[in-house]
Amino acid sequence: MPGPDTGWDWLDAPERASAARGNGATDRSDTRHDQDLALAFARCFQSRDGRRVWRHLRGLTVDRVLGPDVSDAALRYLEGQRQLIHHIARLVDRGAGRPVDGVRATRPGGFFEQEDDEDNAG
DSSP: OOOTTTTOGGGSOHHHHHHHTTOGGGHHHHHHHHHHHHHHHHHHHTSHHHHHHHHHHHHHTTTOOOOTTOOHHHHHHHHHHHHHHHHHHHHHHHHTTOOOOSSSOOOTTSGGGOOOOTTTOO
């Protein structure tokens, strides 16, 4: 009989999930791929245009408020979008060398918390 954690490996970090599946041979290449991907996200979203896109995506998702009569499906849909935004912010932070903890990228000084000073940008 499978253990109580069977089926939930996808929630773990890639290294732990690979180890749980007995897939240790790919850990090194997965980690390298993750690092390269995080660097790409950091380069993309730390540019002026990237910050503009970030503000737009955040405005559509995280900064959006739903009314009390919203359906369960609409609420779940929006929460999925918000999770994606937090995932992007974590990748940007990781690629920029900032520490990343937990599921959400709300660490003080992290990319998610930064406001863009477009009016002050020259």
